[in-house]
Amino acid sequence: MAKRVLVVEDEPNIIEAVSFFLSRDGWEVFTHSNGHDALDAVTHRNPDLLILDLMLPGRSGVEILRDLRSDARWENLPVLMLTARGHSRDRAEAEAAGASKFMTKPFSNAEILEAVRELAAP
Template identity: 60%
Template sequence: MARRVLLVEDEPSIVEAVSFILTRAGWTVHAHADGATALDRARAGAPELVVLDAMLPGRSGFDVLRDLRADPVTAAIPVLMLTARGQERDRDLALRLGATGFMTKPFANAELVAEVRRLAGG
């Protein structure tokens, strides 16, 4: 059985690329594009990992991360922030809010797979 990742990303080309890369690595990827309903999707889907963009419609990825950490159902799910916002203050904010990992776009395919495996424990 494939392992489950929730990808919260609104850019179709990034959704397609990440889905392709992770599916080839044995993951089942469920994509969701709206920050306003991302917490509900995470609660319902029970993913092993959330890959979360910072800039989303509805609510920012930072707000979604805050929500994920505050909810007992999702608090322990590893979260990889994957964002074009690569400034140090963005990284610091993500880690302060409870991100398990942080990567910037563009990314190398092998690095993304390695980080997802590391954060999800194998």
């Protein structure tokens, strides 16, 4: 059975690219594009891995991640946090909220695929 990944990202080009190369790698890919109801999307899709943008309409990725980590169902869910801003403050805030890995945009397909494989490894 394919592993499930939920990509919560508001940039259509990134959604399309990430969905394409992860599905080619055998992942079942689901997408969501806002922070308003991202927690509902996680609950509904029950992913094995979450790729979460830092800046989303409605709620920030950090706020979403804090809520996820406070819920026992999602406290161990691997989360790859993406951001267009590479400030050390953003990285520190994401790590404090419980991000498993942090990646700055732009990234190569190979970089994100390597990160996803690493986070999904048993």
